[in-house]
Amino acid sequence: MKTVIIKYNAGNVQSVMYALDRLGVNYLWTDDENEICSADKVIFPGVGEASTAMAYLKEKGLDKVIPGLKQPVLGTCVGMQLMCKHSEENNTDCMGIFDINVKRFDSSSFKVPHVGWNNIYNFKSELTAGLTEQSYMYFVHSYYAELSDYTIAECDYVQPFSAMLHKDNFYAAQFHAEISGKEGAAILNNFLRL
Structure with a gap:
C-alpha cells in the first residue's frame, strides 16, 4: 500500500510521520502530483494559517488536484x-x-x-470503529467548521462544531489524531484499512 502525506506550507507533519512509523506504515511526503494521484491513501495534515497554506497549494496546482482524488483522503x-x-x-x-x-x-x-483534550460525540463513521462515545482527542485551533450534513462527529467548545467530516472518499478531523493517544491511532488505523 502506498501512503502519501501531502507536502505544503503547514507545520506538524513530523508528528504524523511518527504516528505512521508507530503503526508500521511506509509513507512518502511529497507535493508531486503524480505521486499523490498514484497513492492508495492520502493524508492532508497541517498546522498553520489558511491563506498562506492555500497560496502554496495554488502555486503547486494542488488546489485542483486534491478535490479530484478518488482514493481515501x-x-x-x-x-x-x-x-x-x-x-x-x-x-x-x-x-x-x-x-x-x-x-x-x-x-x-x-x-x-481551543487547546487541549476534549471529547467527541455523536460519531458515525467507519473511522471511529472501536471508539467509545465521548472519546478524548487533542485539539489546537481558533477556527471551526460549522455543523452540517457532512458532520460525522461533534465536539463542543463555545458551541457545538464539526470534529469530523465525511463526503464520498474524503474524511477530515479537526483534532490531531496523530497525537491523540490510542484513540487517535485507532482512527488512523481505521483510515488506512479503508
Whole structure:
C-alpha cells in the first residue's frame, strides 16, 4: 500500500510521520502530483494559517488536484479547514470539497485558541470503529467548521462544531489524531484499512 502525506506550507507533519512509523506504515511526503494521484491513501495534515497554506497549494496546482482524488483522503486540523468552502481566517477561499464555512470562535467569553483534550460525540463513521462515545482527542485551533450534513462527529467548545467530516472518499478531523493517544491511532488505523 502506498501512503502519501501531502507536502505544503503547514507545520506538524513530523508528528504524523511518527504516528505512521508507530503503526508500521511506509509513507512518502511529497507535493508531486503524480505521486499523490498514484497513492492508495492520502493524508492532508497541517498546522498553520489558511491563506498562506492555500497560496502554496495554488502555486503547486494542488488546489485542483486534491478535490479530484478518488482514493481515501484524510485531512486533519488546517487540512480539514482547507477542504471546506471558505475560511474567515484572512477571508480565504478554500477548496470547497465540503460546502461549508470555517468560522472563528467567539472569544468574548472563552479562551481562543481551543487547546487541549476534549471529547467527541455523536460519531458515525467507519473511522471511529472501536471508539467509545465521548472519546478524548487533542485539539489546537481558533477556527471551526460549522455543523452540517457532512458532520460525522461533534465536539463542543463555545458551541457545538464539526470534529469530523465525511463526503464520498474524503474524511477530515479537526483534532490531531496523530497525537491523540490510542484513540487517535485507532482512527488512523481505521483510515488506512479503508
